[in-house]
Amino acid sequence: MKRNIFFIMFIVITMSASATCCYGASLKAFVAGEDGKPVEYAVVTVTPASSSMRDSKAPLQAVVDQVDKEFIDYVTAVQAGTTVTFPNNDKIRHHVYSFSSAKNFEIPLYPPGANTKNKILFDKPGVVVIGCNIHDWMKAYVYVVDTPYFARSDSHGKAVINNLPEGQYEAVVWHPAMGPKSQGQKVKVSVTGSNDSDVKFTVQLTQQWRSRRGPLLEGGGGLYR
Amino acid sequence: MIDNAKTQIYENLTVGGRVFIELMNSRARQLAQMTHLLSMDFAFKNAVTTSDHETILSVLENLKIRINAHMVMLISLEHSVLANTMHPEIVNDTVRIPEALAEAEANGEASAIVTIDGKIYQITIVPLLAPDPVAWLCTGFIIDDDLLLELKKLILAHVTILNIKRTEPQSIIASTLSKQAAQTLLKAISKINIEAVDTLEVNDGNEKYVTAIAALQKTKGYSIVTVLQRSLNEVLKPYYRLRKILYVFFVLTLLLSILVSLRIARTVTRPVSTLVDGVREIARGIYSHRVQIGHKDEIGELAEAFNVMSTGLEEKELVADLLGKVVSAPVAHELLKKAVELGGEEREVTILFSDIRNFTTISENRPPKQILTLLNIYITEMSAIIERYGGVIDKYIGDAIMALYGAPISNPDDADRALNSALEMVGALSGLNREIEQMGFAPIDIGIGINTDIVLAGNMGSKSRLNYTVIGDGVNVASRLETLTKTEGFKSKIIVSSATLDKSSGDYLTRSLGSVAIKGKSEKITIYALDGRKSPVHKDLSVVV
CATH class of the missing domain: 2.60.40.420 (Cupredoxins -  blue copper proteins)
Structure with missing residues (x-):
């Protein structure tokens, strides 16, 4: 339950932040792996050309x-x-x-x-x-x-950045397992009015070394909560 | 046997090779685990992020001590050596173990056997996760003689690790062998094509080794190989020992059987032959023979029984001998032959009576000792003649001799034997008289009466004392006939009854003396004077029965 509360809280915060500036266009990004499958946990960042817009x-x-x-x-x-x-x-x-x-x-x-x-x-x-x-x-x-313009891809590989003011942007993608081939991918995005833009990123995912998980006890680790 | 042993060794070595590889793999896993644990040390991760070379180096030294490693190095994700305990002074050195590192990057960790600075190490590479990889941690454990000696205990074979890289001079990296044996092995290995051969035999002069080759690190064309060896002698040692034991056992058994044979000889064969000798002695009549065995077994009992028997025989012989002196030999024989019992049997016997005429006159005024001497000379001579003809001396009555022919043993020619005895006794007188005259006695003359009749012969007397003799009229008749020789008119020294003469062969010179009445006899009997033989005495007669 607590997890859900915090999750909702998190969403509310981000949503309210977007709501304050209720103008502009959206950038709809789709992140896929080299196999074409959607990639979750990729962060798409859109950087305005002028630094004043980054405040x-x-x-x-x-x-x-x-x-x-x-x-x-x-x-x-x-x-x-x-x-x-x-x-x-x-x-x-x-x-x-x-x-x-x-x-x-x-x-x-x-x-x-x-x-x-x-x-x-x-x-x-x-x-x-x-x-x-x-x-x-x-x-x-x-x-x-x-x-301030960034979004994380969901399980469908979709990342949506709303309320982009008019202007020139550079969109990049990042993923924790992103291999060197995908580094430095930059996409120029030009926002005019309320026209939405679609961007597609293909990332090369490499194997990540992660230590083995400890035991999950009592069906989902209730022991620890 | 040796080929068999070799095959067995090859099999053992093949297994040993697998065990060796497995041990090395197991050791690698163990080392990897240890290295993993090290990589999880938070302070270590923290220290690595400082990028301070001295600090990182000292941490690596510390880790090295923790797991008793021989080498620890930290490699950046960009493949440069950040710190190396083997070369503490070098920073950002290039990696000399690129294959292992590539494997680690591919699999998340790597274990390999590599040569570094001419030495061989078992290395493990693991990522340092913070929590993403920030560097590679590499630990190394030297493979040296000491390690191989430890492994040798497990796989029971000599282990040698050789560097046979084509580009470098071949060398021994580590070995459990002696230096000389290792060099011999190196020479033998360098001559063969290592990829094609997996077994060979190496002889270093002293020891013959059966050798198997197992690849330790197959990469780069068998550059490092492991060779397992077992000494043929060592393997055959138990067999030789067994053979030795068998030899000893064989000799011992042989000695034992000899001892047993000797003992059997002593306890059985020798006593038996002693007994056989004893029996032969007894058969020869030497009854005094005794056997000495000294055993308490059955043979000892037999010897004792033998001795009892020979004692009995000796006693019987003694008795017989003594008896022979008291009674005549055939009588003694007869007495000894069966149980002595009173009573007799009727049988035809020829009785001979002889007497010295006028003995009282001869012995007058003479000392008894001289008379006895005279008698003994006379009786000895006469007895010898009687016995030579198979006569049995019944008794001596002063100077008279009574002899029997036909008792206790009968002969068909008993009468002839008696007649011939008488003739010879008379014939012996002249010789005897010469001896007697030398003694100062007057010559003697004798008279002999012979009669044949059925008389009772047997043991007479009491149970404690008895005589073998004959009883009957015939005895009196013979005695009377002897007395008749004194009759001047008859002119005969020997008078024989017709009964005797009828039984004889008749081959005698006789004169009829007519019929005489005998006291106690109703009928007169016809008597004859015996003057001599018509023909010489028959040979058979002189044979004593």
Whole structure:
């Protein structure tokens, strides 16, 4: 239940943010793998040519939850300057860390519940790989971008960016398992009026090394919550 | 046997080779696990992100100690060596193990056997996950003589690892063999085509090794090979030992059987032959013979029984001998032959009586000792004659001799034997008289009476003391006939009854002396003077029965 509440909260926040600026066009992106199948967890970023348009609407907030010894979500895209909260919704403690150069941080073993110092400000663009020191398999990505226009693909490979003001943009795609062939794919997007644009990305996915999952007990890990 | 052993060794080595590979694989898995564990160390990951070479190096040293590795290196995702415990001073060195690293990139980890700086290592490469890979962690364990010696205990074969890379001089990387044996092996291996041959025999002078080749690292055309060897002698050792034991056993058994034979000889054969000798001695009449066995078994009992028997025989012989002196030999024989019992049997016997005439006159005024000497000389001479003709001396009555022919043993010519005895006794007188005259005695003359009749012969007397003798009228008649020789008119030293003469062969010179009445006899009997023989005495008669 809690998970759903937070998920809805997250959606509400993002939706309200989009609702404030109720003009412009949408960019509908479709991300597929080399085999043509839709790719989830890809982040499509649209960067305006003018840097003034990249300003954020502070204060920005995001949440990366920890449920059943997994990070929720696997991929979270945020604009630089976003404070990400890492709540702990398990019964056990977690030790969140990242050695990524975009954000090297550590929240040493902390218990579930409120009043914990579990907020991290992501101020630099880049990929931040997040792990849990005591659960090797737990892994999440916070993708910090330098633009307010971004979206993450759903299970159908669709990512929709709404309310794009008129102007010139550069669209790129990123995915945690993206191989070198797909790096640096850039698509020029020109938004005029309320005309929606469609963009298609094909990404090369490589094998990712991930530690083995620990045991799931009592049908879905209820033991930990 | 040796071919058999070789086949067996080949089989063992083949199995040993598989075991060796499996052991190495198992060791690789174990090393990989250890390396994985190391890679999960948070502080280590943290240290790696510092990019401080000195710190990373010291962490690697620490990890090296933790798992007793011989080498630890950290390789960047871009394939440059960030830090290496073997070369602490070098930063960003190029990777010398590209194949293994490529394998790790493909599979998430890699285990390989590689040569680094001329030494051979079993290496493991795992990613350092933070939680995405940030670097490759490589650990290495040297494969050296010590390791092979450990493995040798498990696979029971000599293990040698050779570098046979075409481009480099072939060399021994590690071996459980002695240096000399290892060199011999290297020479033998370099001569063969390693891809085509998987077994061979290597002889280093002292030891003969059966050799099998197992690939340790197949990549790059068998550049590193493992050779397993077993010494033929070592394998055959138990067989030789068994053979030795069998030889010893055989000799021991042989000795034992000899001992047993000797013992049997001593306990059975020798006593038996001793007994046989004893029996022969007894057969020869030496009854005094005794056997000494000294055993307490059946043979000992037999020997004892033998001795009892010979004692009995000796006693009987003694008795017989003694008896022979007291009674005549045939009588003694008869007495000994069967149980002595009183009673007799009627049988025809010829009785001879002889007497010295006028013996009282001769012996007058003479000391008894001289008389006894005279008698002994006379009786000895006469007895010898009687016995020579098979006569039996019944008794001596002073100077008289009573002899029997036909008792206890009958001969068909008993009468002839008696007659011839008498003639010879008379004939012996002249010789005897010469001896007697030397003693100072007057010459003696004798008279002999002979009669044949059916008389009772047997043991007479009491149970404790008895005589074998004959009783009957015939005895008295003979005695009377002897007395009649004193009758001047008859002029005969020997008087024989017609009964005797009728039984004889008749081959005698006789004179009828008419019929005489005998006291106690109702009928007169006809008597004859015996003067001599018509023909010489028959040979058979002189044979003593």
